Amino acid sequence: MRQSQRGQVDPFIVMDVMEAARRAEASGRHIVHMEVGQPATPAPAGARRALAAALEEPLGYTVALGLPALREGIAGLYRRWYGIDLDPARVIVTPGSSGAFILAFSALFDAGDRVALGEPGYPSYRQILRAMSLQPVGIQTRIEDRYQPRPEDLPTDVQGLILASPGNPSGTVLRRGELAALAARAGELGMALISDEIYHGLDYGAGFHSALEVTDKVFVINSFSKYFSMTGWRVGWMVVPESHIRTVERIAQNMFICPPHASQVAALAALDCEDEARANLAVYAENRRLMLARLPAMGFDRIAPPEGAFYIYADVSSLTDDSLKFAGEILETAGVAVTPGLDFDPRRGAGTLRFSYAGATSEISLGLDRLAAFMAAR
Amino acid sequence: MRQSQRGQVDPFIVMDVMEAARRAEASGRHIVHMEVGQPATPAPAGARRALAAALEEPLGYTVALGLPALREGIAGLYRRWYGIDLDPARVIVTPGSSGAFILAFSALFDAGDRVALGEPGYPSYRQILRAMSLQPVGIQTRIEDRYQPRPEDLPTDVQGLILASPGNPSGTVLRRGELAALAARAGELGMALISDEIYHGLDYGAGFHSALEVTDKVFVINSFSKYFSMTGWRVGWMVVPESHIRTVERIAQNMFICPPHASQVAALAALDCEDEARANLAVYAENRRLMLARLPAMGFDRIAPPEGAFYIYADVSSLTDDSLKFAGEILETAGVAVTPGLDFDPRRGAGTLRFSYAGATSEISLGLDRLAAFMAAR
Numbered sequence A, B: 001m002r003q004s005q006r007g008q009v010d011p012f013i014v015m016d017v018m019e020a021a022r023r024a025e026a027s028g029r030h031i032v033h034m035e036v037g038q039p040a041t042p043a044p045a046g047a048r049r050a051l052a053a054a055l056e057e058p059l060g061y062t063v064a065l066g067l068p069a070l071r072e073g074i075a076g077l078y079r080r081w082y083g084i085d086l087d088p089a090r091v092i093v094t095p096g097s098s099g100a101f102i103l104a105f106s107a108l109f110d111a112g113d114r115v116a117l118g119e120p121g122y123p124s125y126r127q128i129l130r131a132m133s134l135q136p137v138g139i140q141t142r143i144e145d146r147y148q149p150r151p152e153d154l155p156t157d158v159q160g161l162i163l164a165s166p167g168n169p170s171g172t173v174l175r176r177g178e179l180a181a182l183a184a185r186a187g188e189l190g191m192a193l194i195s196d197e198i199y200h201g202l203d204y205g206a207g208f209h210s211a212l213e214v215t216d217k218v219f220v221i222n223s224f225s226k227y228f229s230m231t232g233w234r235v236g237w238m239v240v241p242e243s244h245i246r247t248v249e250r251i252a253q254n255m256f257i258c259p260p261h262a263s264q265v266a267a268l269a270a271l272d273c274e275d276e277a278r279a280n281l282a283v284y285a286e287n288r289r290l291m292l293a294r295l296p297a298m299g300f301d302r303i304a305p306p307e308g309a310f311y312i313y314a315d316v317s318s319l320t321d322d323s324l325k326f327a328g329e330i331l332e333t334a335g336v337a338v339t340p341g342l343d344f345d346p347r348r349g350a351g352t353l354r355f356s357y358a359g360a361t362s363e364i365s366l367g368l369d370r371l372a373a374f375m376a377a378r
Helices: A014-026 A046-052 A066-083 A096-108 A123-132 A175-190 A240-254 A261-270 A273-292 A323-334 A359-378 B014-026 B045-054 B067-080 B098-106 B123-129 B177-190 B242-255 B262-272 B275-292 B323-334 B361-376
Strands: A091-094 A114-119 A135-140 A160-164 A192-196 A220-222 A236-240 A309-315 A352-356 B090-095 B113-120 B136-138 B158-164 B193-196 B219-223 B236-241 B311-315 B352-356
Touching: A014 A323, A014 B177, A046 A261, A046 B236, A046 B352, A066 A091, A066 A236, A066 A261, A091 A240, A091 B067, A096 A123, A096 A220, A096 A236, A096 A240, A096 B242, A114 A123, A114 A273, A114 B090, A123 A135, A160 B045, A240 A261, A240 B098, A240 B123, A261 B262, A273 A359, A323 A359, A323 B236, B067 B090, B067 B262, B090 B242, B098 B123, B098 B193, B098 B219, B098 B236, B113 B123, B123 B136, B158 B177, B158 B352, B177 B193, B236 B262, B236 B323, B242 B311, B275 B311, B275 B361, B323 B361
Parallel strands: A114 A135, A114 A160, A160 A192, A192 A220, B113 B136, B113 B158, B158 B193, B193 B219
Antiparallel strands: A091 A236, A220 A236, A309 A352, B090 B236, B219 B236, B311 B352
């Protein structure tokens, strides 16, 4: 039976690490998980209570763009977080940020179009683009630029640009002026701008700025997955220019019908649970403090400033030229799962590792002890 | 800001009817809904109980292909329903059947490929294909063929074929021999076969056959939405040939990460709630009996044999050449919302209507009274 060209997307290399970790656990070993990009905490208690109370309702299809109250609630978040007065009609509830990318790429780009993105970056950008017959164009960023692109780095022959702040795997944040300069340059070049802001809320003093603060000509993508600790619920959102609402609505009606209704009910209640989200943030902040206090001393000293999200991205090219093998050794010897950089940066990832600190502090602390012993024994 | 060509998909015409119905209800009028394609019943009680009990768990990402227990449970359904011994590894849990179509089209077709489908048919086939830079090729079916294509109708210059049995809007079922002949012809022509079986379980004596009974070279798509009454939960599945599992897994990892976890928990429990599903079916059966007893006498006498699903598709071309206007009159005068055929059949839909009988019997009965009065007064 036929197979498409575009369906031949790259495998996730991290899956090999996760599978090895699963096998180790199945054999009775304890593994510290610094490879996973999701909180260990459940959805906020208020969100779960709201859903439990709604389970007698039919929870059939919602309208394609999401529950009106949820769209209004998300618009309210933009007032609280950024001081932006956002028309809820521009807010589109999506099946996770993944669904938002599918909608954005469908609405903005035709087959063969080229879309630029920073390397290192979230691997699925590239793979979703390919599966939709679009061409990812990597921009090699520099550690001295906090792994974020400069305006002069933007290619002149592409139709779109994806920015991510805080970045994954880097955790670095674009300043307001940097966002403005990148948005202005993208506009000059006629590129559609997509701003991935899924880690907003998870910052440690650097603050965070939405691309909406500097332009309305942007698709802003966010989610309940990270700050609100709702990864498996598959509910995110996208803010689009008024000119694109109808287009996105028609695509969403056909491609998704609607985001999961139960998840929308939970997400609506989650918006009133920022206390719980902030408590989770305090845990990440302590984890990050531990990581920064100990990783450099054990040899992981070339790291991007970890300003947001829950990741530390380390240049380990002085330690190895095969990060997959190195991660395998760390797992095998120390019982700590970490992510080799290859998924994030096809060109330089053989010399980088990502450490996630989204887990419980006790686990992070134990993992650091194990990493220190591993590095001391090398 | 740029817009893509492929993003310019057609609007749903039924949305205009639904919006008019909503306005009428907002003004205090009672409207009988024969336009909606979803059960009025909630998810099975056992499914809701299972989710309520799981709400203390993290419900983070699952593996991309879905909970292993759910994949096994679905494979069990193929044993019960069709006597097929299906390897659970071939079962892929998806974010609704919508997500399954996106995965199937990504795995099978490249930009510009042509995919054949029967007209009348589910409108989103065409629109999802377009949004993915693929070309829908309509096959005009005949009422004497129960609005299903014949093998000799298949175009010879297409890369794929979508079959739907029971069909939407027709409700008609392909016999086993018909499925076999169509699959064989598609194979001869090198077409990838996709079989939409979302209404399986909802039949009234005609029985139903999976394309898997006649070939393994097929993508079979189904969902918990209809038979298990879980539309808004966005959880469906797809059975693929063994040769395509890895390809689909990689695409799913990137495009969706995973189907909604809470919905998977509910769906797993729903598999043990077939009693409740059968009770819903008994309601549809009574609704169908009422429809067939009364619609022909009032003038809706050219209908496809309504063998499955919960739709009756009527040729009303002797009554109108503008089904949208006709549906508007029925709504305005009789207070009954029905669907004009234009979304299902761009060429002949101006002369057809779809009546859904997924609602409560009391509502269907009231709607039939109103329709009878409307038709008598014409």
